[in-house]
Structure formats: C-alpha cells, structure tokens
Amino acid sequence: MTFVWMRTASLVGAIGLLALLIGLIAGDVWGYGVLCVGLAVVLAHHVSGLHALLVWLRDPQDGNVPSGSGSWEEAFNGLYRLQRGTSQRQHRLTGQLARFRSAAQAMPDGVVVLDAEDRIVWCNDMAEHYLGIEQRKDAGQPLLNLVRAPAFVDYVRGGEFAEPLTVRLTRDAELVLSVRFVPYGQEEKLLLVRDVTQAEKLDTMRRDFVANVSHELKTPLTVVSGFVETLMDGHVDISSPRGRQVLDLMRAQSDRMLHLIDDLLTLSALESSSEPAGEANIDVVDLLASLHEDALALSAGRHSISMRVGDPATVYGSDKELRSAFANLVSNAIRYTPRGGRIELSWSRRDGQGVFTVEDTGIGIEAAHIPRITERFYRVDTSRSRDTGGTGLGLAIVKHVLTRHQATLEVKSEIGKGSRFSAVLPVRRVRFTAARALEAIQ
Numbered sequence: 027m028t029f030v031w032m033r034t035a036s037l038v039g040a041i042g043l044l045a046l047l048i049g050l051i052a053g054d055v056w057g058y059g060v061l062c063v064g065l066a067v068v069l070a071h072h073v074s075g076l077h078a079l080l081v082w083l084r085d086p087q088d089g090n091v092p093s094g095s096g097s098w099e100e101a102f103n104g105l106y107r108l109q110r111g112t113s114q115r116q117h118r119l120t121g122q123l124a125r126f127r128s129a130a131q132a133m134p135d136g137v138v139v140l141d142a143e144d145r146i147v148w149c150n151d152m153a154e155h156y157l158g159i160e161q162r163k164d165a166g167q168p169l170l171n172l173v174r175a176p177a178f179v180d181y182v183r184g185g186e187f188a189e190p191l192t193v194r195l196t197r198d199a200e201l202v203l204s205v206r207f208v209p210y211g212q213e214e215k216l217l218l219v220r221d222v223t224q225a226e227k228l229d230t231m232r233r234d235f236v237a238n239v240s241h242e243l244k245t246p247l248t249v250v251s252g253f254v255e256t257l258m259d260g261h262v263d264i265s266s267p268r269g270r271q272v273l274d275l276m277r278a279q280s281d282r283m284l285h286l287i288d289d290l291l292t293l294s295a296l297e298s299s300s301e302p303a304g305e306a307n308i309d310v311v312d313l314l315a316s317l318h319e320d321a322l323a324l325s326a327g328r329h330s331i332s333m334r335v336g337d338p339a340t341v342y343g344s345d346k347e348l349r350s351a352f353a354n355l356v357s358n359a360i361r362y363t364p365r366g367g368r369i370e371l372s373w374s375r376r377d378g379q380g381v382f383t384v385e386d387t388g389i390g391i392e393a394a395h396i397p398r399i400t401e402r403f404y405r406v407d408t409s410r411s412r413d414t415g416g417t418g419l420g421l422a423i424v425k426h427v428l429t430r431h432q433a434t435l436e437v438k439s440e441i442g443k444g445s446r447f448s449a450v451l452p453v454r455r456v457r458f459t460a461a462r463a464l465e466a467i468q
Contacts, residue, residue: 146165337375364389
C-alpha cells in the first residue's frame with residue numbers, strides 16, 4: 027500500500043511540476059496551480075478507491091464490499107452483485123448438499139461416497155454400522171484399509187460392478203450384506219450397502235424346507251412302493267400273517283404321509299393370513315376335557331394323564347386353531363414320554379393372563395435346542411422323531427397359532443426329567459369365570 031501511495035505522490039508531483047512550467051511559460055501561474063491541485067484531488071480519490079479495493083481483496087467476505095463514489099461506486103456495485111450471486115449459488119449448493127446428506131441418512135441402506143482413489147469422502151450412519159467405519163475419523167482413508175474381507179477386496183479390485191456382492195464381514199459373521207458400487211461423475215463412486223441377513227435366512231429355510239419335505243415323503247413312499255411291488259409279484263399271501271403285517275406297514279406309512287400333508291396344509295393356511303379365522307368365546311373347561319379324552323386315547327394306557335383347571339375361563343379366539351396347537355403340545359408329550367410316565371394338562375391364571383400348560387416326565391430337551399424347536403422340520407433326535415411318528419411341523423404350527431392370537435410359548439426342559447410347555451394368552455383374550463375348578467386323573 028505504501029508503494030501505491032509513493033507512486034501516486036510521484037505522479038501528482040510530476041503533473042504539478044509540468045503544470046507550473048507551462049504556467050510560467052504562458053504567464054498564468056495561478057491558473058496552472060489550480061489545475062495541478064484539481065488533478066491531485068482526482069488522483070487522491072482514485073487512490074482511496076484503489077486502497078479500499080485492495081483491502082477488500084485481502085478478505086472478500088459477504089456483505090463487506092466497500093462503498094465509493096463516481097466510477098468507483100459503479101465498480102463496487104458490480105463487485106457486490108457478483109459477490110451476492112456467488113453467495114446465492116453457494117447457499118443453494120450447500121442446501122442441496124445438506125438435503126442429499128439428510129436423505130442419505132434417512133435411507134435404511136448404507137451409503138459411502140468415494141473419490142477416484144476409493145478414499146472415503148462421506149458416509150451415513152448405516153454405513154458406519156454395517157462396515158465398522160467412522161465418518162469423522164476415517165474421512166480421506168482408503169476404503170480397503172478399513173474393510174478387509176477377502177471377498178470384498180477382490181470385488182473392489184476386480185472393478186466389475188454389474189452385479190452386487192453378497193458378503194459376510196469377519197467382524198460380524200451373522201451379518202450378511204449386499205454391496206454394490208455405482209460410478210458417477212469423473213471416476214467417483216457411491217457404495218451402497220444393504221442388510222440381507224433375513225432374506226438369506228428365508229432363502230436357506232426355503233431350501234431346507236423343500237429338501238426336508240422331499241426326504242419326509244420319499245421314505246414312506248419307498249416303503250409303500252416296495253411292499254406294493256412285493257404283493258404284485260405274488261411273493262406274499264395277503265391273507266397270511268406276513269401279508270397282514272405288510273398291509274399294516276403300508277397303512278402306517280400312508281398315514282404318516284397323510285399326517286405330513288395335513289400339517290403342511292395347516293401351516294400354509296396359517297401363513298396365508300395374519301388374523302385367526304372364526305373367532306368366538308371358547309370354554310376352557312370343555313376344551314381341556316376334550317383334549318384330555320384325546321390324550322387318553324392316544325396314550326392307550328401307557329401313561330398316567332391328569333387334567334387340572336384351577337381358574338376356569340373363556341378364551342376369545344379360533345377354536346380350530348387353538349385346539350390344533352394345544353393338541354400338538356399334548357401329542358408331543360405322549361410321544362416323548364416313556365411308558366409309565368406322567369403327563370399333566372393344566373389351565374391357570376398369571377397376572378390376568380391365561381396359561382395352558384402341558385408337563386411331562388419324558389426324555390427332556392437339551393437347552394441348546396430349545397431356541398430352534400419351533401422351526402419347521404427341526405428335530406432334536408432325527409431317528410427318534412421318525413420312530414414316534416412326528417412330522418417335524420407340530421411346534422411350527424403351535425408357534426404360528428399362538429402368534430396369531432398374540433400369545434407366547436414358554437419352554438422349560440431338563441434331560442431325563444421332562445419338559446413343560448406353556449401357551450400364555452394375553453389378558454384381552456381371556457375372561458375368567460366363577461365356575462368351579464375341575465380336576466381329573468386317569
């Protein structure tokens with residue numbers, strides 16, 4: 027700035043000296059003196075405007091454009107309009123960026139913005155959760171330095187992003203992710219990360235379901251087919267003891283297939299809708315009495331079966347569905363309790379809820395199996411389950427029925443001592459009555 031003032035002073039001095047010499051020669055000293063002063067004022071005005079411009083250029087912030095007069099006023103007004111337009115564009119871009127980040131944060135998928143070198147520019151919270159990265163700490167870091175799953179590294183380095191990659195990250199073996207790169211701009215990329223754990227589980231269950239159904243049907247069909255071939259060849263006389271034995275085995279295997287198909291149809295019907303069909307008030311005493319009679323018939327005297335209704339009530343729900351669920355619990359107890367064992371059916375009140383319980387002195391279930399016993403075709407002991415005639419769908423049906431009635435299944439069991447299965451129905455579906463308690467033993 028001092029240099030500007032020095033140059034201006036020199037220029038003013040030169041002009042003044044020139045004006046004085048001309049005035050002396052022309053004989054009009056005062057006239058040229060006034061001219062010289064006028065020029066000095068004009069130059070000072072422009073120097074002042076130039077000084078203000080240079081000061082502003084050092085820190086050109088919004089709203090601090092200097093003011094001036096004359097030609098400088100026009101220049102500063104032009105700068106102000108230019109600065110205001112730039113500021114408005116910057117605000118619009120900032121708003122758009124904020125809206126993009128807000129939208130990306132609201133997405134259920136993970137979003138990572140990468141530069142041309144695959145360094146992290148920005149990521150949303152879901153990406154932090156899925157990939158184990160942090161926006162504040164890891165911005166600018168190469169992605170492959172932070173996510174090192176071999177399949178993911180090969181996918182990124184391969185550069186073929188037409189299809190997404192399904193990968194399990196080593197930090198969480200249960201989490202299954204689908205990752206996909208979307209190129210944009212000039213070599214930048216968006217990394218989209220989606221949790222497909224549940225979809226993978228459902229696909230696995232579907233494959234297992236088809237395999238299990240095929241296996242369950244193949245075994246009895248093979249037996250029946252073999253016996254039919256034997257009978258057709260005339261190797262066995264139907265009227266002989268051996269022939270009757272063959273027919274009994276064929277009937278047993280046919281019944282097994284029919285039970286499996288009935289359970290599959292029941293499960294399909296339950297899964298096709300979320301609400302119970304034909305709901306009405308069900309008398310608990312009548313329901314348990316009917317279940318008790320069926321249990322006695324199924325046991326055929328092999329067990330001691332008792333029934334106890336301490337708090338009579340009515341339950342609002344589907345009689346067909348609840349009867350099916352409770353009957354499955356009863357039949358399981360009979361199948362897995364050795365001859366001479368005890369089985370008790372009971373109904374009780376718990377904090378306003380209704381609890382149907384089947385307790386036995388059977389073989390019991392290991393604790394590790396309990397969380398999975400309601401899965402379709404899940405068997406604790408495959409050979410024993412088939413020997414007892416189970417289809418592997420009973421507890422899956424129980425779970426679906428109870429879920430449709432907003433009820434829960436509680437299981438307590440100990441190897442060699444027996445099991446207790448309790449269906450707990452919600453308060454809003456149960457109305458306790460003043461009828462007398464009922465107890466029956468046989």
